[in-house]
Amino acid sequence: xxxxxxxxxxxxxxxxxxxxxxxxxxxxxxxxxxxxIGDKRIISIATVQTDDHSIxxxxxxxxxxxxxxxxxxxxxxxxxxxxxxxxxxxIELLQMGSLDIVATSGSNLExxxxxxxxxxxxxxxxxxxxxxxxxxxxxxxxxxxxATIDDGILGVxxxxxxxxxxxxxxxxxxxxxxxxxxxxxxxxxxxxxMVQAFDAAAVVMAxxxxxxxxxxxxxxxxxxxxxALVSLKHGEVADFYSRTEHQIFTDMLVxxxxxxxxxxxxxxxxxxxxxxxTTQVQNEAWDKQIPELIEEAKKxxxxxxxxxxxxxxxxxxxxxxxLLDVYPExxxxxxxxxxxxx
Numbered sequence: 046x047x048x049x050x051x052x053x054x055x056x057x058x059x060x061x062x063x064x065x066x067x068x069x070x071x072x073x074x075x076x077x078x079x080x081x082i083g084d085k086r087i088i089s090i091a092t093v094q095t096d097d098h099s100i101x102x103x104x105x106x107x108x109x110x111x112x113x114x115x116x117x118x119x120x121x122x123x124x125x126x127x128x129x130x131x132x133x134x135x136i137e138l139l140q141m142g143s144l145d146i147v148a149t150s151g152s153n154l155e156x157x158x159x160x161x162x163x164x165x166x167x168x169x170x171x172x173x174x175x176x177x178x179x180x181x182x183x184x185x186x187x188x189x190x191x192a193t194i195d196d197g198i199l200g201v202x203x204x205x206x207x208x209x210x211x212x213x214x215x216x217x218x219x220x221x222x223x224x225x226x227x228x229x230x231x232x233x234x235x236x237x238x239m240v241q242a243f244d245a246a247a248v249v250m251a252x253x254x255x256x257x258x259x260x261x262x263x264x265x266x267x268x269x270x271x272x273a274l275v276s277l278k279h280g281e282v283a284d285f286y287s288r289t290e291h292q293i294f295t296d297m298l299v300x301x302x303x304x305x306x307x308x309x310x311x312x313x314x315x316x317x318x319x320x321x322x323t324t325q326v327q328n329e330a331w332d333k334q335i336p337e338l339i340e341e342a343k344k345x346x347x348x349x350x351x352x353x354x355x356x357x358x359x360x361x362x363x364x365x366x367x368l369l370d371v372y373p374e375x376x377x378x379x380x381x382x383x384x385x386x387x
Contacts, residue, residue, distance in 0.1 A: 085120045088304075091129040091138070092148040093252070095276055099330035100148050100204050100296060101125045103323040110319045115312060131251055136299075140197050145304045148204070151295045152233040158192035163378045165235025166368060167291045167361035168354075173208055175386035176293045177328070182385050188378065199305055201320040202298035205331045207270025209292040212279065215265065217287040218352050220360050226265040229255050231294075236268075238364045239291070252277065259283055268292070275338045280345040287350040289357050298323060 088111070094100045101123070108121035129135050129144065132153040138144040154161045163169065170176040179185055180203050190200030211217050213226065223243035229250045230236035240247035248264050252273075258264045259282040267279060268291075274280035298320060308316060339349070369376055 084117075086118060088119050088121050088145045089124065089143070090121065090146040090148070091124045091135040091144050093127040093132055093135070094125055094148065096125060098125075098272075098276065099327045099334060102330050103204070103327035104148065106326045107319045107323045110322060111316065114315050118312070127253065131253075136198070139299065139301050142301055142303065144301070146201075146298065146300045148296060148298050150206070150231060151203075151297050152231045152236070154193055154198070154297060154299070155233055157196045157198060159372050159374055160189055160192040160378060162233070162235060162368065162372060163375050163382070164294050165233045165239075165292065166365045166375075166379070167235070167239050168358050169365070169379070169382060170293045171386055172290075173205070173293060176295075177205065179382050179385045180295065182381075185378070185381055185385065193299070194302055197302050198299050199302045200297055201300050201305075201317070202324045204296035204298065204324065204327045206294045206296045207272060207331070207335070208290045209268045209270060209294060210286060210288050210290060211266050211268050212274065212283040212286040212347075213266035214259070214282070214284050216285045216348070216350060217266070217289070218350060220356050223266070227263070228266045228268065229258065229264045230268060235364065235368055236292075238367065239361055242360050242364050255279060256282060271335060271338050271342060274342040274345070274347055280342045280347045284346065285348050285350055286342065287352055289352055290354060291357060291361065 090104055090108075092098075092100055092104060104123050104125070108123060111119055111121055129138060132147075132149045135144060135147045136149060136153060139147045151161050151164050155165070170179065186200075186203065189203075193200065211223070211228070215222065215226070217223060220243055223240075223245045226245045227248050228240045228245050230240055230247050231252075232249050237247040237249070245266075248258075250258060250264070252269075255264070255267050255273075256278055259267065259279060267273065267283065269277075269279070271286065274283070274286060280286075305313065305316075343349070369379060
């Protein structure tokens with residue numbers, strides 16, 4: 046019964062995807078353009094992000110670039126707002142070949158490759174500038190991109206996802222303020238251990254459920270960049286945003302590896318150029334929106350709290366050490382991060 050329940054959203058997503066592609070192909074034929082099934086190949090991209098999110102904006106830039114250069118061969122279809130289900134469902138559809146490209150949180154790829162656990166280590170990066178310096182290192186990012194290749198998933202671009210901070214209806218200024226709280230986290234071993242280190246309870250929950258959970262006190266706190274306060278309206282149900290800056294995650298653009306193998310060398314080069322451009326476009330859009338989002342959150346009544354990060358770092362240091370011991374394959378990546386950013 047439980048397995049059947051899990052399959053229902055996936056089956057709905059597949060049916061919806063086939064319906065949307067079928068409709069687009071019919072529309073193309075009716076207008077005299079090449080059919081998506083015939084002359085043009087439809088490339089389907091999915092993301093859980095909203096219309097105005099920086100990742101969605103970057104994906105539409107990618108669509109324009111590919112269709113400008115290869116429009117006689119490919120038609121790009123973007124399904125955002127979690128139309129294809131959550132991150133887990135989208136990745137399953139990607140592996141099945143029902144989707145070609147997916148933008149997803151890096152934490153959702155941990156179950157495929159332990160290399161992605163590196164991003165969950167608290168206080169791994171000195172700051173966001175250091176994070177981007179590391180991600181722009183060709184050797185480092187190539188190792189991350191190829192980590193999931195055995196599962197038919199290939200990384201092709203990374204996206205800035207901001208700095209994670211705690212927010213709650215309770216002011217969090219010291220590690221002790223988290224004690225006993227129920228804190229929502231993304232599905233990640235490091236996230237769970239991190240929250241537990243503060244004597245708090247980690248609650249793994251989809252991002253779409255957080256607003257109601259905060260409103261109804263099912264959870265007491267969340268951990269996200271500032272964008273969640275406005276785009277997901279969490280600022281309506283959380284009065285304080287505490288700058289603990291404990292994690293810097295990445296979102297990833299991944300493709301079905303068979304799809305990439307099906308491209309000619311010329312097509313691959315154009316697609317790779319498009320993938321690289323999405324990172325730049327998304328980073329710029331992300332940076333531009335953050336000051337605006339902070340001002341908007343303040344108007345919603347959110348108080349931004351500056352904290353002394355040292356006590357938080359000290360408590361979380363054993364979490365990183367434990368994960369590096371349990372996953373020794375992370376140690377070379379950890380050392381590489383320190384070498385690049387210092």
